[in-house]
Amino acid sequence: MSEIGIGLFGLGTVGTGVVKILQENAEQIAKRTGTKMVVKHAVVHNVNKTRSGIINTFPITDNPKDILENDSIEIVVEVMGSIDAARDIIKRALNAKKHVVTANKDLIAIHGQELVRIAHDNGVDLYYEAAVAGGIPILRTLTSSFTADEISRVAGIINGTSNFILTQMAVNHLSYAQALQLAQDKGFAEADPTNDVEGFDAAYKLIILSNFAFGVQPVLGDVNIKGISDLTDTDIQDAHQLGFAIKLLGVAERVDNAISIEVAPHLVPLDHPLATVHNENNAVLVNGESVGEIILYGPGAGELPTANSVLSDLTNVATDLALNTSGRPFNSFNQDLPLAKPSQRKARRFIVIEVKDTPGAMYSVTGIFASAQISFTDLKQSPAVNGIARLIAITHPASDAQLNVIKTTLKNADGINLRSEYKIFS
Amino acid sequence: MSEIGIGLFGLGTVGTGVVKILQENAEQIAKRTGTKMVVKHAVVHNVNKTRSGIINTFPITDNPKDILENDSIEIVVEVMGSIDAARDIIKRALNAKKHVVTANKDLIAIHGQELVRIAHDNGVDLYYEAAVAGGIPILRTLTSSFTADEISRVAGIINGTSNFILTQMAVNHLSYAQALQLAQDKGFAEADPTNDVEGFDAAYKLIILSNFAFGVQPVLGDVNIKGISDLTDTDIQDAHQLGFAIKLLGVAERVDNAISIEVAPHLVPLDHPLATVHNENNAVLVNGESVGEIILYGPGAGELPTANSVLSDLTNVATDLALNTSGRPFNSFNQDLPLAKPSQRKARRFIVIEVKDTPGAMYSVTGIFASAQISFTDLKQSPAVNGIARLIAITHPASDAQLNVIKTTLKNADGINLRSEYKIFS
Structure with a gap:
């Protein structure tokens, strides 16, 4: 059975979980993927920290070169967090033709395109299932x-x-x-x-x-x-x-x-x-x-659920290696779409307004909504407390642009305060 | 752009949905998979039936050979239902080295192993995502x-x-x-x-x-x-x-x-x-x-959701063709496990018993449960109607074997009737 060497950057919550699953489920993973995945080295910030819960079968150092220049390591798992340092490590790993699995959402959200391009140029995989919603695939x-x-x-x-x-x-x-x-x-x-x-x-x-x-x-x-x-x-x-x-x-x-x-x-x-x-x-x-x-x-988080997503990436890298199909982008969908304008962003709204309990107050409020072309489906007024009444309303679909009109008007309205405003999801 | 020919067995609900998606999303599918998927032929039971909602760009006949011996067809989609006829068609398609996508759960559940083996022997794909839970992947x-x-x-x-x-x-x-x-x-x-x-x-x-x-x-x-x-x-x-x-x-x-x-x-x-x-x-x-x-x-069902699962199979066949990785089993997990015994199948239970409202009735009931070693966490007795009281109980975990004891005992018990018994899922 072929062996795949793994290098870990980071042995925090997720890193520890990855080691645990690789160790505890080694037999099943070997049986189902046809490859033996072995952690060869871990690089951490502080080598003196005590680490529990894992059987330490690999060296732990603080020098990235111990992984990046290690020929027995084919896959780098980056679970150290941070943006700049992780970006540097991942770039060097990809350029060294190592496959990379990361759980780093901030990094992928900001620098994903750059890293995807470098992975493609080097014909290696870059997977990051764990970056979004923890254990959910x-x-x-x-x-x-x-x-x-x-x-x-x-x-x-x-x-x-x-x-x-x-x-x-x-x-x-x-x-x-x-x-x-x-x-x-x-x-x-x-x-x-x-x-x-x-x-x-x-x-x-x-x-x-x-x-x-x-x-x-x-x-x-x-x-x-x-x-x-x-x-x-x-x-x-x-x-x-x-x-x-x-x-x-x-x-x-x-x-x-x-x-x-x-x-x-x-x-x-x-x-x-x-x-x-x-x-x-x-x-x-x-x-x-x-x-x-x-x-x-x-x-959405947690040591083992998130680590399981890293493992699903690792087994997919292993499949790509076995089939000689590495280097395809995780996501191949690309198109340009403009951002929607505030006038296009429509939803029903839940709105809470506080008004001074004076004659005509409610008339003013409903007038402001009417002039913004926003109409209600439900309306509830609570009895005044300390002279302030609460008006809770649910509206027909209204755009962000219409709501902006309301907000601007209410800022200048005496005795009327927009307490809360949320979209209704449906 | 390469073209992949598709042959459809069946133009019912799901078949029609498949044609619709292939026609309406043709551009997107081509952009995202790099291949043009085209329905070349459909074989149906009754060629005289009126079919609406699809643009008929392909011949419809009732002779399976029109697909099975058609060299322009690489993928066969079986959405005709039935077991024996579908099994025959799929076997012939696989042996003709055509990839097969089916939504036929009964067939896969009963004859899946046989078909998987034939697909493997011919180096072609056999996918059936739509067979379970409709649109859910x-x-x-x-x-x-x-x-x-x-x-x-x-x-x-x-x-x-x-x-x-x-x-x-x-x-x-x-x-x-x-x-x-x-x-x-x-x-x-x-x-x-x-x-x-x-x-x-x-x-x-x-x-x-x-x-x-x-x-x-x-x-x-x-x-x-x-x-x-x-x-x-x-x-x-x-x-x-x-x-x-x-x-x-x-x-x-x-x-x-x-x-x-x-x-x-x-x-x-x-x-x-x-x-x-x-x-x-x-x-x-x-x-x-x-x-x-x-x-x-x-x-879990429906024309387009189920068809979308067929489409996900089709795009996966297309990817395998592009990467030259066809013929891997959809599911590669195989192991033998014995069936659990009734004594191993444990759950909390919801139990409804009807008893004649006589002195000592409840004592008899609780005695029967006690002798089966089943204890309650919640117990509620309703007032008697027409002389029959209802006892609603929730138990601690109890096995099917224990419940069988109860059922046997109650069959012979006078004036006590086990009305309902369900497991509680947690």
């Missing part, structure tokens, strides 16, 4: 099962940290601050949670999903991003009363012949499968003209 | 993303007809007969619904799922099958009150070093994603040691 599914379909939308819960926080707020009635603290205690959120709760992590993943689903190559600035840190438990309760959960969704969709890419909290009907995606789990929904609606659900 | 996912993982369970809602009936009973409070009638009116159920409602259709799909997930080759007699035709709206209401939906599930799971394969109505907790799979939709859940729990959700 969404990228390989998009590239192998929907090639003949026209995808109209890819959307989902692709940040486990924020979904954990929203679940705790909705189910256990924690405040945002309490839920964030719990996420941090459980290791789901970092000390500085910005990347997760402000939507940047989801935006990077959505960029990669857009590559595969639409063949486009957006940059971070092309994504409309709104996080969950402003969200209150009142919003969650109001939404729930109307039959919706609030979820942070990444949504990339075709609008006419353009593409809209957005990360924002959305209202999801309680009987929609996305509403039952709880805690740190992820789910990605794909709408195709032929297939209709498909959802892939699973763990 | 579960087979390709199992074979390409979980090769390195040890799967412990594959389960799901894999019969759309029965799920439609159960949904209508639960949500719209129809009786079983009314729900079946509605399914027939909508074209989801056939005039003779046996195959769907008695679990045979799901059993065939579960056999194929077991091939891919566990490498085993069960026959229909290895599957424990119970359908939904005995199920009453009272069962559904009782289950709902305790926080469960009732779903017809196919469940194949490893138990120690054996395999248990079962199709039966199960109770699913209302907050479990499977409980939100409504009407004709399907969902397949995979538990892997590394990946944890993954669910793929989508349309």
Whole structure:
């Protein structure tokens, strides 16, 4: 049986998981792929750190050359994180004609095109299934099962940290601050949670999903991003009363012949499968003209689920090696689509407005919406508390451009405050 | 650009869908696969039938030789249904060194091994993604993303007809007969619904799922099958009150070093994603040691979703042709596992017992369970109606062997009737 040597950059959570699966499932992997995959070397930042849970059958050093110039290593697994250092390592590995598997979403979202080109020039594989939605095999599914379909939308819960926080707020009635603290205690959120709760992590993943689903190559600035840190438990309760959960969704969709890419909290009907995606789990929904609606659900992070996605990349590299078919791009879909304009980005809306409880206040509010051509399907006014009434409305489809008119008008309106505004996902 | 000729056996729902997608998405398919796929001929049973919705750019005849002996045809798509005739056609196609794509689950479940061997001997592809769960790309996912993982369970809602009936009973409070009638009116159920409602259709799909997930080759007699035709709206209401939906599930799971394969109505907790799979939709859940729990959700049938799965097979054949890698089996996982014994097949149970409302009746019932070593976690007695009280119980995990003891005892017990008994899925 042929042996494939693997070099690991990084022995953190995912790296350790990769070693564990390779060691524990060695026999099955050999049986099913016809090759023996062996970790030959790991390069880490701090060689003195204690590492538990893995049988240490390979040298661990801090010199990249120990892998990059090691002829017994055919595949480099990059799970060290960071952007610049990882980019440098991956470029050197590809140029040394080593196949590369990475879980680095930020890197692929920003420098993917450059790395794909270098892999192609060197005739080697570059796979990154683990970069999006942890254990969910969404990228390989998009590239192998929907090639003949026209995808109209890819959307989902692709940040486990924020979904954990929203679940705790909705189910256990924690405040945002309490839920964030719990996420941090459980290791789901970092000390500085910005990347997760402000939507940047989801935006990077959505960029990669857009590559595969639409063949486009957006940059971070092309994504409309709104996080969950402003969200209150009142919003969650109001939404729930109307039959919706609030979820942070990444949504990339075709609008006419353009593409809209957005990360924002959305209202999801309680009987929609996305509403039952709880805690740190992820789910990605794909709408195709032929297939209709498909959802892939699973763990969005974690040592072994993410490592399993790395392993699926490794077994695919092994198959390519056995068949002599290395060097094909992971995603071969490329096309140019313009970004959708605010006037094209339409959705039903959930809107909460606070008004001073004075005669004519509600008349002013409805007048502002009427002049922006936005009409309601549901409208609910709560009794005034401290002289402030709450108006909760669900609208017919309205565009971002129309909402911008409302926002501008309300900024100058006395005694009327736009408290919350979310799109409704359907 | 190279052209690939396709011959179609069958122009029913799925066949028509295949032609539509090939015609409407021709440009995209050519761009993404680098090949032009063209239907060259269709063979049907009745050439005089009117066919709408497709542009007829190819001859339609009733002579199989028109495809099988046509040198311009490289891929045969079998969507004519039936077992014996389809088996004959596919064997002849494979032996004529034509690649075959089929959606025929019964055929693959029964004669899959034989056909796989013939395909291998002829160095051609045999793909059948559409045979299981319509538009959901579960087979390709199992074979390409979980090769390195040890799967412990594959389960799901894999019969759309029965799920439609159960949904209508639960949500719209129809009786079983009314729900079946509605399914027939909508074209989801056939005039003779046996195959769907008695679990045979799901059993065939579960056999194929077991091939891919566990490498085993069960026959229909290895599957424990119970359908939904005995199920009453009272069962559904009782289950709902305790926080469960009732779903017809196919469940194949490893138990120690054996395999248990079962199709039966199960109770699913209302907050479990499977409980939100409504009407004709399907969902397949995979538990892997590394990946944890993954669910793929989508349309389980329908013209275009199922046709999209055929198309994903076609584009994979095209890729194999371009790379000169044809002839690899769709599923390469093979191993022998014994069937689990009734004593190994354990689950929590939902049990409904009717007892004559006499002193000591409940004492007898609880005594019977105690002597079978089955204990309860929840127990609820309803007030007697016409002298008959209902006892609804949820048990700790109990084996099929223990339940068989109960059933035998109750058969001989006076005034005690086991009304319903379902496993609880978790």
